[in-house]
Amino acid sequence: MAEEGWVALDSRASTALAASEESIAERITRIRYDGSDLMAFYKFPTSNARYERLNRFYDEELHALREQPFDSYDQDAKVDYLLLENYLKRSLRTLELDDARDSEFAPFVRPFAAPIRDWVQTRIEVRAIQPQEVASSFHAIVKEVRRCRQMVSEAEPGKYSKAAGYRAARTIEQIRGDLREMFEFYKGYDPLFDWWVREPHVRLDAALAALPAFVREKLAGIKPGDEDEAIVGEPIGRDGLLAELEAEMIPYSPEELxxxxxxxxxxxEAEMIKASQEMGFGVEWRDALEHVKGLVEPPGSQPLFIKSLVDEGTEYVEKHKLVSVPPVAKEAIRMYMIPPEAQKVSPFFLRGHVSYPTSSMSHADKLMSMRGNNRHFSKATAFHEMIPGHHLQLFVADRARPYRRLFSTPFYIEGWALYWEMVFWGRGDFFISPEDRVGSLFWRMHRCARIVFSLKFHLGQMTPAECIELLVNWVGHERATAEGEVRRSFNGDYGPLYQAGYLLGALQLWKLREELVGQGLCPERMFHDQILKANMMPIELLRALLLKQELRQDFKEQLEILRGNMT
Known part of the structure; x- marks a missing residue:
């Protein structure tokens, strides 16, 4: 024994401790936060330093991962390895894609962005600055901003795509914000900085403030004031879709999907006709749909009846022992209203720990009836968003292997929630009335349409306007909600496969259920609990985990097996 109770270790023990390896779960957590910190430090858009540093980070981590003893891992660790490898490869490809997209508008953005980037990075790295030099630089940058306006104004039609113009405008807004943060850092702390830089910054900030709207109008055709109404996307093409499908472990072509x-x-449609005939509308199911749309609840009643539907879904899965519901998961649900402006993008519920019905009297009654104040349309979506859907899913994900949330995929997230619509439908005692079935089928049709319009948009086969028409004519959407859905799909907040993930992920889970529950290999509640506790991953890896399939370091999903999981 050494002094103060410390145990002396010989050199061999010290070496062994120093050489100890981090677990794959620890590696995932470290990479998640290291990557987040690097992105925050090298935050400036279009920066070569950002691209090079992140590219080096992901590449080095990928090579280091491939040196790990995969064959010695247990099944859970092998899954983590494959998830991390897939994440790193996808991150490298995303960097490459972002760099290619930024290069489209680099000729008119880079001349003023580069010197701003240098000053922003100087401030982040806390290097010494000379206020007089900053002021002189800002004066020069204003001239470059003016030159940018001239280049955009004189650009030949078609030289820059609409998507490039839209992305350029968003990038300029971010650059302006980074510059303002740099200025605010020094302002008030350095009297010389205030003296030299205040006025040049006012001029430069004003020049940058006016530029995004100008670029959007000239290149993307979006007039000032129309930004919230515009729908602009960046089709990634067939090769891009194939790369995304590979990352999601879906060995199907876009056309097959x-x-x-x-x-x-x-x-x-066949089921919708059956429900329509029960209601007396014959084969004209759209007439039945319009009838159900009109069956609205009284104004102001949304919170109580939505809560009753949330309670109904919770009580149903508990009564039939379909999935475990932790007490706090159902006790601590909170409810808020979506404000009218936000309904332009999300006219329905939002998911998470909170139930959000749309607020009353902010849109026309038919818009509100789609989910906000129509019991039949809301019946299929209350449990989709809450229990056993997203709320339960995220509640468990925060507590069971939370590091796997890094591998979020719509095929798991949205597939799980939609899968429960299929389970409830298949049991035959939840959607009993034809009106309830019409409401449920509307959303199932909507998921089908999402696959078609999102994939065809990225294939270059449909415009946003045609996507809206598909939702109106094929599904029966009100035009306002169709516009909101398409806007939400393409304006940059969702990946290219997100909308397809709902139904395709649900179909994968449904087939996995047949393999395990249907064959008597696993009780239904245990099956669902295992999925939740496994946390987020492509469904094919989830399948291998639950079925205890042999995993290889060069794991490739078997095409025919996966086809059997979805068809």
Whole structure:
């Protein structure tokens, strides 16, 4: 024993401790936060330093990962390895894609962005500055901003794509914000800085403030004041879709997925006709749909009846022992209203720990009836968003292997929630009335349409306007809600496969359920609990985990097996 109770270790023990390896779970956590810190430090858009540093980070981590003893890992660790490898490869490709997109507008943005980037990075790295030099630089940058306006104004039609113009405008807004943060850092602390830089910054900030609207109008055709109404996307093409499908472990072509959606839509339409006939509308199911749209709840009643639907879904899964519901998950649900402006993008519920019905009297009654104040349309979506859907899913994800949330995928997240619509439908005792079935089928048709319009948009086969028409004519959407759905899909907050992930992920889970529950290999509640506790991952890896399949370091999903999981 050494002094103060410390145990002396010989050199061999010290070496062994120093050489100890981090677990794959620890590696994932470290990479998640290291990457987040690097992105915050090298935050300036279009920066070569940002691209090079992140590219080096992901590349080095990928090589280091591949040196790990994969064959010695247990099944759970092998899954973590494969998830991390897939994440790192996808991150490298995303960097490359972002760099290519930024290069489209670099000729008119880079001349003024580069010197601003240098000053922003100087401030982040806390290097010495000379206020007089900053002031002189800002004066020069104003001239470059004016030159940018001239280049955009004189650009030949078609030289820059609409998507490039939209992305350029958003980038300029971010650059302006980074410059303002740099100025605010020094302002008030350095009297010389205030003396020299205040006025040049006012001029430069004003020049940058006016530029995004100018670029959007000239290159993207979006007039000032129309930004919230515009729908602009960046189609990634067939090769881009194939790369995204590979990352999601879906060995299907986009065209095959469209055919799956069309097949599912045909089933929905046949079921919709059955419900329509029960209601006395014959084969004209759109008439039945319009009738159900009009069955609205009284104004001001949304909070109580939405809560009753949330309670109904919770009580149903508990009564039939379909999934475990932790007491706090159902006790601590909170509810807020979506304000009218936010409904332009999300006219329905939002998911998470909170139930958000749309606020009353902010849109026309038919818009509100789609979810906000129509019991039949809301019946299928209350449990989708809450229990056993997203709320339960995220509640467990925060507590079971939370590091796997880094591998978020719509095929797991949205697939899980939609899968429960299929389970409830298949049991035959939840959507009992034809009106309830019409409401449920509307959303199933909507998911089919999402696959078609999102994939065809990225294939260059549909415009945003045509996507809106598909939702109106194929599904029965009100035009306002169709516009909101398409705007939400393409304006930059969702990946290219997000909308397809709802139904395709649900179909994968449904087939996995047949393999395990249907074959008597696993009780239903245990099956669902295992999915939740496994946390987020592509469904094919989830399948391998639950079925205890042999995993290889060069894991490639078997095409025919996966086809059997979805068709």
């Amino acid at each position: 469209v055919r799956i959606a069309e097949k599912e839509y045909a089933w929905c």
